[in-house]
Amino acid sequence: MSEQMSAPRITASYLDSFVGRVVTIVGKVTQLRGDQATIDADGVVTxxxxxxxxxxxxxAAQVIGKVNPDLSIKALSTRDVGAGVDMTLCAAVxxxxxxxxxxFISEN
Known part of the structure; x- marks a missing residue:
């Protein structure tokens, strides 16, 4: 299974374990500034x-992207999923x- 196919769901607390890997994260957009967004995904993520x-x-936004060494995520794909998302459920998943x-996670 390729890394692109295995983009594990994470929250902010898992970022440091996935540096250099592609992940999926869902969070509430708290700030938009130029080519950057800040989301709250059980913690602040740039x-x-x-x-x-x-x-x-x-x-809420779903982001598939690569985790950078500074723990920001370079978005490959983004999707606005609206205001009615249960963020507690997203964190539980x-x-x-x-x-x-x-x-769920391929170690390749």
Whole structure:
């Protein structure tokens, strides 16, 4: 399974374990500034946006991207998923992903 196909769901607390890897993160957009966004995904995460990103402040966003050494994420794909997202549920799904790594995470 390629790394692109295995983009494990994470929260901010897992960033340092995935430096250099592609991940999926869902968080509430708290700030948009030029080509950067800040999201709250059980902690503050800086997202380096690409041209195709169309996020709205206050909405939740799903980001697939590569974790940089400074723990920011370079977005490969972004999706605004609206205001009605249960962030507690998103964090729980990420936590279960790590509890059952053999099912969800490829170590390649």
């Amino acid at each position: 997202i380096l946006l690409n041209r195709d990103a169309h996020l709205a402040n206050g909405n 990420a936590e279960l992903t790590h509890r059952h790594k053999e099912i």
